[in-house]
Amino acid sequence: MTNQNDLNLKSFTSYLKKNFKKNTKILISISCGLDSTVLLNLLQNSKFFINKNIFFVIFDHQKRAESKYEIQEFVNYYKLPSTNLIVKKLNLKESKSSFQEQSRLLRNRNIKLISKKNDIFDIFLGHHLDDLNETFMIRKSQQSGVIGLSEIFSKKINNLNYHRPLVDFSKKQINEFAIRNKIRWFEDRTNLELDYSRNKIRSFLSYNDTSQKINKERKLYQNISDLKSLHSNFFKKIQSKKYEINVTKFNNLNETLKFFVIQSFYQSQNTHLKKILRKENVSNIIAMIRNSERNFKEKSVFSGKIFNFEKKIYINLN
Numbered sequence: 001m002t003n004q005n006d007l008n009l010k011s012f013t014s015y016l017k018k019n020f021k022k023n024t025k026i027l028i029s030i031s032c033g034l035d036s037t038v039l040l041n042l043l044q045n046s047k048f049f050i051n052k053n054i055f056f057v058i059f060d061h062q063k064r065a066e067s068k069y070e071i072q073e074f075v076n077y078y079k080l081p082s083t084n085l086i087v088k089k090l091n092l093k094e095s096k097s098s099f100q101e102q103s104r105l106l107r108n109r110n111i112k113l114i115s116k117k118n119d120i121f122d123i124f125l126g127h128h129l130d131d132l133n134e135t136f137m138i139r140k141s142q143q144s145g146v147i148g149l150s151e152i153f154s155k156k157i158n159n160l161n162y163h164r165p166l167v168d169f170s171k172k173q174i175n176e177f178a179i180r181n182k183i184r185w186f187e188d189r190t191n192l193e194l195d196y197s198r199n200k201i202r203s204f205l206s207y208n209d210t211s212q213k214i215n216k217e218r219k220l221y222q223n224i225s226d227l228k229s230l231h232s233n234f235f236k237k238i239q240s241k242k243y244e245i246n247v248t249k250f251n252n253l254n255e256t257l258k259f260f261v262i263q264s265f266y267q268s269q270n271t272h273l274k275k276i277l278r279k280e281n282v283s284n285i286i287a288m289i290r291n292s293e294r295n296f297k298e299k300s301v302f303s304g305k306i307f308n309f310e311k312k313i314y315i316n317l318n
Contacts, residue, residue: 001165007038007177013046015165020122025053027115028124029107032058032074035126037185038174039166040078043124055118057086059107070186077184086114112158120160127153127164130171231265241269241304241317247292258286266302269317277302289313 001015020026026049030036043054058074060067071087074080090106092099111123132153155162166174178185234250235243243265250261262282281302288299288306298307304317 001168007166007169007173009042009045012042012165013048016046016048019163020048022048023050023053024122025055025118025120026122026124027055027057027111027118027120029111029126030056030058030074031126031188032070032186033126033188034178034185035128035131035166035171035174037074037126037183038178039124039126041178041181041183042165044078051081052084055084055086055114055120056080057088057111057114059103059110060087060089061092061103062089064189074186108157112160115160122161122163124163124165126166128166128169128171128174132167229264229268231261231268234261235265235315238314243315245289245292245306245313245315247289247313250289255286262286269303 001012026043028036028040028043030040040056043049058071060071075085075087088110090103090110092102092106115121115123135153153162153164153167177183234246236246238244250258253261259282262285263277266277285301285306288301292306292308292313298305301315304315306313306315308314
């Protein structure tokens with residue numbers, strides 16, 4: 001959705017008319033917080049989609065004792081129909097360092113299952129501009145490559161279309177819309193805790209006026225989208241997660257292009273991966289391919305194995 005300076009129902013409805021059919025089935029992921037509640041409000045008041053085709057999923061991360069009461073109150077207040085509502089409790093391991101990543105993977109997995117059961121292909125999320133910049137900063141801190149920084153939010157996950165209509169608007173703009181329209185939501189106190197990387201970055205950005213600089217830098221990476229399919233010239237798909245590597249062609253590239261090709265390949269596999277591809281991982285894979293003419297049967301690489309079979313080199317992802 002293109003930023004029209006102020007978030008409003010008219011521009012939101014125009015966005016829906018331009019991109020969807022009225023009989024489209026959709027699933028909206030709700031946290032009961034500000035962003036997804038504003039998205040819910042806009043979807044309901046647009047009256048664009050047929051009511052029976054709007055499904056709702058609320059994930060309870062079970063990190064706060066009060067969450068189950070908030071969810072019940074939210075459901076009653078917004079009169080969400082029980083026939084189209086799924087409240088899913090997430091059972092997460094006690095690990096602060098990986099909690100948010102675990103949450104994301106579990107949510108995507110459940111969205112996939114819910115969508116398959118209800119024949120849904122379009123998912124709505126409440127991510128906004130601040131979320132986009134936070135994720136960009138997280139990727140940078142994790143030494144993500146150029147390809148990883150060029151597409152922060154995937155538009156397609158598990159063959160489902162992910163829509164983020166609020167992504168052009170800041171948290172401030174969304175909050176102003178909510179106040180103007182007297183929208184009721186619940187604040188998640190864990191968003192203020194500095195136990196997680198995202199919250200630390202969010203806190204830093206809120207106290208340092210760097211949004212324009214980050215936006216400018218992020219858009220530079222966004223403009224290199226043509227590199228995302230670069231790997232297809234060197235990795236030939238044989239099976240679901242098995243690829244034949246054109247070793248001769250790959251080894252003729254300079255080191256910079258080799259990095260881009262490997263990053264492009266793994267970026268195309270982002271729905272399968274549970275770890276972050278780092279610079280040392282890429283260097284290791286390049287070295288493996290460079291030395292692949294030596295007689296080896298199988299060697300481990302990032303999220304998979306490289307092996308030699310009948311004088312051809314393959315990579316098989318986990």
